[in-house]
Amino acid sequence: MELGTLSHAPSSPFQLSMSNSASEFGTCPFCGSAIPAGAILVEYETEGETRVFAECFDCGEPVQPQ
Structure with a gap:
């Protein structure tokens, strides 16, 4: 990993198909x-509100x- 390209998200080794709109979250x-x-x-x-990342x-x- 190069300096300056850090991310807290795991990298995905594959691309997901997004052709089906029913599978889209947002x-x-x-x-x-x-x-x-x-x-x-x-x-x-939290405080009655659902949060998603x-x-x-x-x-x-x-x-x-x-």
Whole structure:
């Protein structure tokens, strides 16, 4: 891993097919790419609100899907 390219998200050795819209969880707030349900890293509830972080395969970063 090169200095400056660190990420807290695990890298994916394969690309997931996103042709089925039913498998989409949301979109990346930064690049607009579809986030599949299989990309969810963590889901938790705080103060009665569910929060989710997923990996954007295009950005390579953990995001809160929209």
